Amino acid sequence: MTPESTLGFTPLAGFKVLDLSQGVAGPYCAQLLAHQGAEVIKIEPAQGDWGRHVGVARHGHSTLSSTYNAGKQSLAVDAKHPEGKALILQLARDADVVVQNFRPQVVERLGLDFAALQALGLEPVYVSISGYGPDGPFADNPATDSVMQADTGLMNSNRDAQGAPQRIGFLLADIATGVYAAQACTAALLQRMKTGKGQHVELNLFNVCCALQSTALSEEVLGGQTVKAAVSAPNGIFDAADGRLTILALNNEQFLRIGKALDLAGWDSDPRFASNALRLQHKAVLHADLARAVADRSLAELRALFNQHSVLHAVVHTAADVVQHPQAQHLATFKTVQQPDFGEVLMAATPWPAKPDAPLPAPRIGAHSQQILRSLGLAPDEIDALADRQVVGL
Numbered sequence: 351m352t353p354e355s356t357l358g359f360t361p362l363a364g365f366k367v368l369d370l371s372q373g374v375a376g377p378y379c380a381q382l383l384a385h386q387g388a389e390v391i392k393i394e395p396a397q398g399d400w401g402r403h404v405g406v407a408r409h410g411h412s413t414l415s416s417t418y419n420a421g422k423q424s425l426a427v428d429a430k431h432p433e434g435k436a437l438i439l440q441l442a443r444d445a446d447v448v449v450q451n452f453r454p455q456v457v458e459r460l461g462l463d464f465a466a467l468q469a470l471g472l473e474p475v476y477v478s479i480s481g482y483g484p485d486g487p488f489a490d491n492p493a494t495d496s497v498m499q500a501d502t503g504l505m506n507s508n509r510d511a512q513g514a515p516q517r518i519g520f521l522l523a524d525i526a527t528g529v530y531a532a533q534a535c536t537a538a539l540l541q542r543m544k545t546g547k548g549q550h551v552e553l554n555l556f557n558v559c560c561a562l563q564s565t566a567l568s569e570e571v572l573g574g575q576t577v578k579a580a581v582s583a584p585n586g587i588f589d590a591a592d593g594r595l596t597i598l599a600l601n602n603e604q605f606l607r608i609g610k611a612l613d614l615a616g617w618d619s620d621p622r623f624a625s626n627a628l629r630l631q632h633k634a635v636l637h638a639d640l641a642r643a644v645a646d647r648s649l650a651e652l653r654a655l656f657n658q659h660s661v662l663h664a665v666v667h668t669a670a671d672v673v674q675h676p677q678a679q680h681l682a683t684f685k686t687v688q689q690p691d692f693g694e695v696l697m698a699a700t701p702w703p704a705k706p707d708a709p710l711p712a713p714r715i716g717a718h719s720q721q722i723l724r725s726l727g728l729a730p731d732e733i734d735a736l737a738d739r740q741v742v743g744l
Contacts, residue, residue: 359702360387365539367391368438368445368474369422370429370462372399374495374521375479375555376451377418378528379535383447385700390422391722393429393438396743398715409691410715416695418528419712420687425723426716426743429460433741440726442467442474446542447535451479454489464550473548475538477531483554493555498523502559507566527558582626583633584608584640587666593649594666597640597656604662605629611659612643687711716743 362383367390369380377392377399384390392399402415425441428434439462442448448467450457457463457478464476478484481493491497496517499505504522505515531553538549560567580586584605585598599605602625609617617623617639622632629636644652649665656663667675673684673696682699689695689711719742723733736742 359700362536363387365389365446366444367447367449368441369393370438370448370450370452370457371479373401373451374414374418374524375527375531376449376477377401377415378525379477379479379531380447380449381418381420381422382528382532382700383535384421386702388447391441391718392419392422392424392713393441394424394426394715395428396426396715396740398426402715411689411692411712413695416687416689416692416712417697420697421710422713423718423722424713424716425719427719428741429462431739431741433736433739435461437723437726437736437742438462439467439470441722442472443470445474446539447475447477449477449479449531449535453492454480454484464548468548473542473546475535475542475549475551477535477551478553479527479531480552480554482556484552488556495521495523495555498555498559502556503563503567504559507563522562523555523559526562527553527555530558530561580630580633583629584636585633586637586640588637588641588644590644590649590652591646595644595649595652595663596666597644597661597663599629599662601626607659607661608640611655611661612640614639614643690714719744 365383365388367380367383367388369377369390369392371377371380372394380390380392398410399415399419401418402410402412404412404414406413407415425437427437429438442462448462448464450462452460458466464478467474467476480489481498482488482491493501499508499517499522500515502523505517508516508518510516531551534551534553538551542548580598582598582600587594587596597608599608605623605626606618608614621628623629623636653663653665655661665671672678675683678684685697685699687695687697687710691714695711720730720733723736723742724730728736733742733744737744
């Protein structure tokens with residue numbers, strides 16, 4: 351049943367994952383395991399994971415669900431139906447990992463929680479992802495990515511120049527939680543291999559977002575910093591003749607390189623610029639000098655100068671620019687996946703080495719139902735009967 355791997359880094363080959371999750375955080379955790387060789391069976395209702403209908407969506411697929419469910423197998427089953435629950439429990443008997451991101455108490459009501467599996471003698475690594483954790487005053491509160499970005503200070507950390515909080519423009523809370531969950535899951539798998547005992551790995555978006563901002567939160571609380579500021583000067587985004595680029599220096603040597611590259615006379619001898627602390631005090635002067643020095647030069651000219659003098663810089667790119675980036679081309683960072691019933695989907699490669707083949711697409715709803723049910727020993731007429739009773743979707 352294991353689909354042919356398209357990856358060159360498959361340390362989890364032979365491990366089986368039962369993915370009960372929907373949306374982004376749980377599915378991304380399971381997908382990272384799939385991209386390292388694990389066989390992942392995604393359990394979803396007949397109407398599909400709700401992520402299939404968010405964003406750019408058509409014919410049971412969306413860019414979101416295609417991104418976070420690529421390479422999985424799909425079994426459409428009604429987990430609330432006793433026969434559907436029984437099928438899931440059968441699959442759980444052979445699973446090394448179970449991933450779920452229901453709100454607290456939902457999975458307990460379904461009888462698919464870690465304690466229920468242990469009562470059956472099963473010892474999987476069981477990953478639970480929630481918004482605020484299993485208990486506490488906010489445990490039952492709904493938690494989306496936007497809610498989390500606001501509630502944990504991420505929007506405040508991302509203040510604009512006028513100090514107004516802004517949402518970070520992608521699903522950072524969900525994505526980061528998926529990454530943390532996959533790492534914790536792998537660590538628990540290592541322990542399970544030593545002890546034979548499963549483990550309940552519990553994560554929540556609230557704690558993950560706080561962990562991401564640990565330094566920023568500490569600095570603001572301890573230092574009383576209320577205005578968003580760079581840690582060095584110069585450090586900012588500047589307008590060139592044909593685009594924008596960021597230029598910065600983190601120490602004296604890097605600062606002197608900028609002055610040399612742009613022939614900014616006096617930067618090396620001005621006592622106001624002798625240290626980073628002094629430069630921060632005179633940031634406005636430095637930035638005005640830099641703005642004038644780059645305004646009439648092209649990005650190509652500036653990049654050549656800065657590369658020659660090892661200046662920290664980068665052009666501010668759009669999404670289309672990034673896809674065509676020379677290093678992205680060299681690393682084969684992006685691949686186009688032909689998603690059935692949807693069309694082409696652009697996907698970024700996994701951060702670890704992979705074979706050059708195109709990655710597998712996400713499955714249709716219930717695309718592997720018959721195959722998975724046959725593996726459980728069900729005959730074709732039994733599968734058809736389950737479908738007739740709307741226990742499974744084929």
